[in-house]
Amino acid sequence: MSAQELVLKQRTELLDALCSSGSSETLEKLLDALLAHGELTWEDYHSILVPGRALYKNARQLLDLVHVKGSDTCRFFLSALKQVVPEVQETGRSPTQCVASVMDTGERQCTSAQTLLTQRLSLVNMLQGCIDDTLEALLVSGHFTSGECDEVRLPTYTPSQQARRLLNYVRSKGDAAATVVLNSVQQRHESGCNLTPEKVTPSNEFVKYQKKLSSSLSAQSCFLSTYGGTSHVSLEDIYTKGQLELVHNCPGIKRPLGMEDIVGPVGTVNQDADTVLISGEVGSGKSTLLQRLHLLWARGAALQDFLLLFPFSCRRLNAEQRELSVQELLFQHCCWPDREQEEIFQFILDHPQGILFTFDGLDELKQSFSDEYRLCCPTQQAPVHILLFNLIQGSLLKGVKKVVTSRPEAVGPSLKKHLCKEVLLTGFSPSAIDSFVRKHHTDPTVAAKILGSLQANTALLGLCHSPVLCWIVSQCYKELLGCGDGSPQTITDVYLMILQHFLQHQRPLQKATALAWPQEHLETVLRLGQLAFDSVQTTCYVFSSAHLQMHGVTEDDVRTGFLVQSKDMSSTYSKYYEFLHMTMQCFFAALYIVLSGNIDRSSISKLFETWDSKETDLKGTCFGVCLPPTSQQEQGPNGKATATETPNLQITATFVSGLLSLRHRNLWRHCCPGATLERKVKQVEKCLAKGLQKHFKSIPQPVPGEKKSMHAMPGFVWLIKCIYEMQECRIAKDAMSKLEVDHLKLTYCNIGPVECTALAYVLQHLRNPVGLQLDNNSVGDVGVEQLLPCLHICNSLYLRNNNITDEGIRRLIAKGIQCENFRKIALFNNRLTDACTQHFAHLLKARPDFLSLRLGNNNITAEGARQLADGLKCNHSLQYLGLWGNSIGDEGAQALASALENSKSLVWLSLVGNGVGSAGACALANVIKNTSVQELWLSDNRITRAGAEHLIQALQHNTNMKSVWLKNNDLTLEEVEEMTQREPRLTF
């Protein structure tokens, strides 16, 4: 395929590579390279980089142009793209070497102006350390006016954008100006601009302030709020490490991320940004992780490069009505300096790299993130959300490190482009669940019993990956162990358990029957429910005593433990409360919807209306319209539910589905009329069917020759989870009877074990087999196990990058062997070792019709390859075998080659990056000679001329073979040229 065809065919992937970081840096670097190489003219450049236009549009314009320019430009474009993607960009050369090469080129053949163009890529990097000096030199030499200098320096530009602007201006100033720039860069680099930062010596007052801040932070972070209503548990005693992953795959980082990695350089995708995002589903432990980070810093146990750490809670910032300056924000919201305020603030301004801010729960802020309003001056007052947005994007206090947490739904592209990296918190691993339960219960017999019942109920084990659910399960262990066969399966089951636990803890059951408890506590539930319901869609999570009184909430209600006192907002005079977790507020809102007779008839359908929070105008569609006018005042602009509220409304809807399920309806029999309940059930069922129907209708018709494929839309997984909460086979069957696709794509959808349980519950009712693509989620071994009920309907399963180990594979294969349809699997980038290959060998033997096995980028060695070879000998249908990025070596390659030697089915084999060497290549030559193979990938394999010669000889016997890839092997340029002449099917 020509480079031009590739640019067309891989347009989506190329767009992704250019835009997925959300920053225009990749695109701009690529433009630098294309300009420098003369592939683009300045006119092209300006037609692509249109200020204010969406990044995707700019990137599309580039792809169109490159394609029109023809194959040569496309070829250069593709190779330049490889260079500028951060992981492959590292040249290993020192800045001085770079300057030298820039200057060399300049002196040898070009004018200075030409050098600025041809070396643009390196100059953009080098100028970043000396923008001010270069501008000064241009000003002094009369090439620039001070107005032009100011325009380059505008703080709204990132340093690399400033460098590009400078170069763009110099272009129109002639060769002399270009020489000034080159001289300035050279001087700067010769004098060593990368000196380590000067040693900071803070004043006594600063040190006192530091101590005050850390001791107040230490006191605040000691205890967890979920335990506040019932008992005090110190964070230190209960903290269990959750799973942290980089959102942008970072090759080479195989170890788990630690606390220091959050702020460290690992996984940085945008060097110009200072904000790290920790994203994670509700209850995945984001706040607790930050709390731990605060505690470690305050106790001097971690992050000691930071002199000060300022913690903010977006929930609490919502209550700030005043306009504040940054100084006021820091000192009034975090810690007040007893003396020398100005001096301390000046120190912060002078040493931004030594300061860390954390913002917990950006999704809870009333305003959605926007970077439209810029503020640069630290003394200027502004509404708090404007300060926060400007701090995050670095217009204010550039250089200060920020760690922000949010649920993924609330993170839009405007925020992403200001992130230096994103880490995903996916909750507890199976071993963390074990360790949490043991920490929670010091009595080992109790802990063992709880863990035993989790092992016996894998749906519940899946739920426990969410720390908040793990906490509830541990808390309600008596109920759990006493419930026999009816042990919890759904999120609603777990929340009902804690409801019963807290209510009966306060007042043991009066009536004899087990189902009477909701009726006995109905008044309390309704009062708390109305408070939750009225507040959940107005982003109100903190309640004053007056607020509670207004809703008739009594002291006894508070004593149930569902409300806890707000940590840093409660003074001696007035107390503030919040639900012990956001999900608890949603649960009470759902109880109110189900149990209250005062609820508007249309509220259920309004709650369930499926929406795409960014695109659909929500005015009047959420149940805000049935609220009293006072609470509507707190809605987003124009009375719309903001993206911030949507996830909580969705959680509420999930609970409504669960509470109205057949298995729980009996509980409410004595609380409200049966006919009302039935009406509500019908409404929920109708809404779910309508919601899914809308998704199915949006599936595009397939292009001829391609499969009909559905990409999950926002809300699809949520609807499936609601159906799961209903636990009625009939509803799941009805829903799936209308889905007719060949391929279901749910990549990057935050699918963990809980979602897998729901998916399998529903998808098992599909009428025709599908390809299920779950790449880049957090399925894990428990998720794999949860998927088993729908494996019979999957003809292919894609689980790339999902944290799966050999144990997950063992379970998957045990079931897969029995599923006739199941014939393809892709497990690229998981945690597989040789221990899984015996299971694949077993699969290949037991299922001689298996078609495709892709195990790239795992930890498989020669031993694993030998086991696979054992299975391959008995298989006569395998077409695709991928082991890219393992380490099978020459012995592994020889074992595979001998097993595949006479294969009549093999079409594609990839052993890229396996160290197969010439001995391996020599063995693989037999595969070329005798089989139907059409593509063989052997790049990055230390193959020398001897090995390549064997491949060339073998190719003479195979006319089917389209290409043998041999990039990056041990061959000289001359050898490559000579071999290309002899055998054009070799690709170097």
Ligand SMILES: Nc1ncnc2c1ncn2[C@@H]1O[C@H](COP(=O)(O)OP(=O)(O)OP(=O)(O)O)[C@@H](O)[C@H]1O
């Ligand atoms: N690492 C952990 N160790 C022990 N318990 C934890 C941990 N993470 C979370 N928990 C428990 O789960 C509860 C909920 O966690 P947390 O509030 O941190 O989740 P979150 O992701 O911030 O939720 P939200 O999205 O609603 O803000 C905590 O109060 C605590 O009881």
